[in-house]
Amino acid sequence: MEKIDDLAALIARHAPVDGAIETAIDGLGLLRSSAATEPVHTLYEPSCCIVAQGRKRAVVGGRAYQYDPSNYLVVGLDLPVIGAVIEASAQKPYLSVRLPLNREALAEMLMHDPTKSVRGEERASHAIAVEAATPHLIDAAARLLHLLDAPDDVLALAPLIEREILYRLLRGPQADMLRQIAYRTGRISRIQKAVAFIREHFTEEFAIDDLAAVADMSVSTFHAQFKEATHMSPLxxxxxxxxxxxxxxxxxxxxxxxxxxxxxxxxxxxxxxxxxxxxxxxxxxxxxxxxxxxxxx
The missing domain is CATH 1.10.10 (Arc Repressor Mutant, subunit A)
Structure with a gap:
């Protein structure tokens, strides 16, 4: 519990008021809430969110994911999510840290990974999951936040710790998801191309065939893979x-x-x-x- 308490204290100090806080470290965000919130409809981008205190629920396509201290939420696609803080108080606010998933860094790390595999290409995969955070992952997140107190060290050290965090995630249960993000030919990476097309052309009419072509899949495979990843149909x-x-x-x-x-x-x-x-x-x-x-x- 000492490591998670340290992480909670760091988040509380650098996010002294409720709301989402963007930090001096590129992409690193903090969230604090002193009370439970109503469901908020938003878009989650590919990222890892570690909770240090409180509890939150994310609903994607009707499926709910709850995450609390020592857990992390990992998201591999741009996903429309209904999120709500469900456990928080003024005495024990909800506290979490979010770090984007850097595709280029993941791909570079996998090039030198002797344990890499192509398992992610062999089966469908959800693009969102909740997993137990290891002490090593929590420790790396805390060290990254400690850099906020040493701004002169951020440029040199933050990328190293961010890569360590990605390394820890690649050693976790969602390694296949991360491989699919890293490789442009991975299923989730190809689904992301279709998601990007939808986001850019959402006001227009288009057919599933168009999205399947963007993802370089057959229509039947694309529809099944898209629903598996996002818990909803493309439309x-x-x-x-x-x-x-x-x-x-x-x-x-x-x-x-x-x-x-x-x-x-x-x-x-x-x-x-x-x-x-x-x-x-x-x-x-x-x-x-x-x-x-x-x-x-």
């Missing part, structure tokens, strides 16, 4: 991206529901309202009013 994935952006347009830019729906690609206001209500548990206008009220509460 449902696109719908979540559309609806999250529509919500942002209403809350941040002040657009009306009809205009927001049209802007993200819905030709039918009724279809937009139905799908929005299924995802956010309220029709667009009512949800926007509630969110704005909560923001100013």
């Amino acid at each position: 449902r994935f696109r719908a979540q991206i559309r609806l999250q952006e529509a919500r942002r347009l209403m809350l941040v830019e002040g657009l009306g529901a009809a205009e927001a729906g049209f802007r993200v690609g819905y030709g039918s206001p009724s279809q937009f309202s139905r799908e929005y209500g299924r995802l956010f548990s309220a029709p667009p206008r009512r949800d926007a009013v509630k969110r704005k009220a909560l923001a100013f509460a």
Whole structure:
């Protein structure tokens, strides 16, 4: 427990107020919450998140993942996620650290890995998982945060510790996922190409055949692999991206529901309202009013 307590103390000191904090170390983020939160719809990028205190739930395509102290969440794709802190208090806030997964660094490390294999190409793989963090991984994360107190050392030492963290992850249960991220021919890497296409063209109409071609897979293989990785179909994935952006347009830019729906690609206001209500548990206008009220509460 000493190592995790050290990590919690470092996060608490460098994230003294609630919210997401970007640090002086490129890509390294901290999160603090002094209370449980309502579910938040967001997009998780490929990363590793280690929890030092409290508990959080991430829901992807209807499947829930809970992670708490000494566990880490690893995400291999850009995924629309419903996240909520479910255990936190002013006395014991939720505290976590997030580090992006560097594909180039993973690939370079695997070039010199005598234990490397191609197992990740042989079967489907989820692109999100929760695993138990080893003392070595927690220790490396704590040493990385210690560099925030020595800014002159960050440029030279942070990349070394980040590579150590990746090394620890490659020695863990999700090594196959990480190999697939590293190799451009890996299944998850190819699914990520389709995800990038969806994110860039989500307002447009396109066929599954188009996405399969981007991923360089047959249509049947692509559909099965995409659903295995993301827990949702490609069209449902696109719908979540559309609806999250529509919500942002209403809350941040002040657009009306009809205009927001049209802007993200819905030709039918009724279809937009139905799908929005299924995802956010309220029709667009009512949800926007509630969110704005909560923001100013």
